[in-house]
Amino acid sequence: MGVEIERKFLLASEGWRGQGIPTRMRQGYLVADAVRTVRVRIEGERAVITIKGKSTGASRGEWEYEIPMADATELLDGLCEQPQVEKIRHRIEHAGHTWEVDEFLGLNAGLVVAEIELDAEDEAFEKPDWIGQEVTGEKRYYNSSLIRMPYAQWQDKP
Amino acid sequence: MGVEIERKFLLASEGWRGQGIPTRMRQGYLVADAVRTVRVRIEGERAVITIKGKSTGASRGEWEYEIPMADATELLDGLCEQPQVEKIRHRIEHAGHTWEVDEFLGLNAGLVVAEIELDAEDEAFEKPDWIGQEVTGEKRYYNSSLIRMPYAQWQDKP
Numbered sequence: 157m158g159v160e161i162e163r164k165f166l167l168a169s170e171g172w173r174g175q176g177i178p179t180r181m182r183q184g185y186l187v188a189d190a191v192r193t194v195r196v197r198i199e200g201e202r203a204v205i206t207i208k209g210k211s212t213g214a215s216r217g218e219w220e221y222e223i224p225m226a227d228a229t230e231l232l233d234g235l236c237e238q239p240q241v242e243k244i245r246h247r248i249e250h251a252g253h254t255w256e257v258d259e260f261l262g263l264n265a266g267l268v269v270a271e272i273e274l275d276a277e278d279e280a281f282e283k284p285d286w287i288g289q290e291v292t293g294e295k296r297y298y299n300s301s302l303i304r305m306p307y308a309q310w311q312d313k314p
Numbered sequence: 315m316g317v318e319i320e321r322k323f324l325l326a327s328e329g330w331r332g333q334g335i336p337t338r339m340r341q342g343y344l345v346a347d348a349v350r351t352v353r354v355r356i357e358g359e360r361a362v363i364t365i366k367g368k369s370t371g372a373s374r375g376e377w378e379y380e381i382p383m384a385d386a387t388e389l390l391d392g393l394c395e396q397p398q399v400e401k402i403r404h405r406i407e408h409a410g411h412t413w414e415v416d417e418f419l420g421l422n423a424g425l426v427v428a429e430i431e432l433d434a435e436d437e438a439f440e441k442p443d444w445i446g447q448e449v450t451g452e453k454r455y456y457n458s459s460l461i462r463m464p465y466a467q468w469q470d471k472p
């Protein structure tokens with residue numbers, strides 16, 4: 157098991173644009189309940205199945221396996237909950253850390269969040285000036301929540 | 315995707331005993347709903363994650379990936395629905411087909427079923443004389459049902 161320690165932020169400005177390497181992602185869920193999620197994701201030329209446990213603070217157990225692209229397409233089209241999440245992930249290096257800026261598409265268009273993966277919950281990191289309010293742990297920003305309550309339907313958008 | 319075509323039977327006698335190669339299995343489910351199951355299984359020295367679609371007749375889409383044993387133990391202990399299913403599978407060759415006789419343990423002790431995997435729904439096969447009534451498609455015999463309604467709790471045992 158890996159442990160995923162991740163903090164999530166809104167964006168304060170458009171200053172991040174054009175800085176990173178974009179990868180198109182499409183992902184769906186075989187299950188997303190209070191205890192675990194099983195996600196199928198196509199990220200660029202790679203496909204993975206990822207199992208995650210319950211979040212405690214910014215941490216979460218994670219198990220990931222690469223699978224054939226054809227399998228991922230079958231699982232996303234035929235077996236995952238609908239709709240799926242589509243987004244462009246921009247990987248941006250800043251002061252020794254990688255920020256992942258996710259620009260959502262489709263029913264979640266307009267939503268942009270930035271994540272940083274850490275080695276410890278209390279690890280220090282420098283925020284680029286385009287990083288805004290922290291939303292770590294806010295359930296409505298979970299990708300698995302966005303399939304049920306997409307950004308287009310939010311009453312109080314940030 | 316593979317397609318699993320499988321027929322399931324009760325046992326008419328104890329004539330199968332001592333004939334096959336036994337493998338101890340322990341399995342749990344990350345999800346088991348009307349549309350899909352995601353199963354984690356330790357079978358002897360091997361561990362797999364298996365995704366199955368909805369059954370139509372004796373057929374079902376199936377995707378299987380081998381995973382590290384340590385991961386399987388973590389997933390079974392920490393993330394799968396409880397309780398799990400434990401059984402001894404006896405693989406018995408008969409007239410060109412492999413029969414899998416599953417002898418359940420724990421809360422399902424006393425239940426024994428035999429399965430045959432086929433290449434087509436109408437494929438002919440010869441039944442050994444210890445094969446009894448067919449129960450293909452009967453939901454209570456699904457391994458994923460046995461975690462919720464174990465054999466010990468059945469009112470009308472066969």
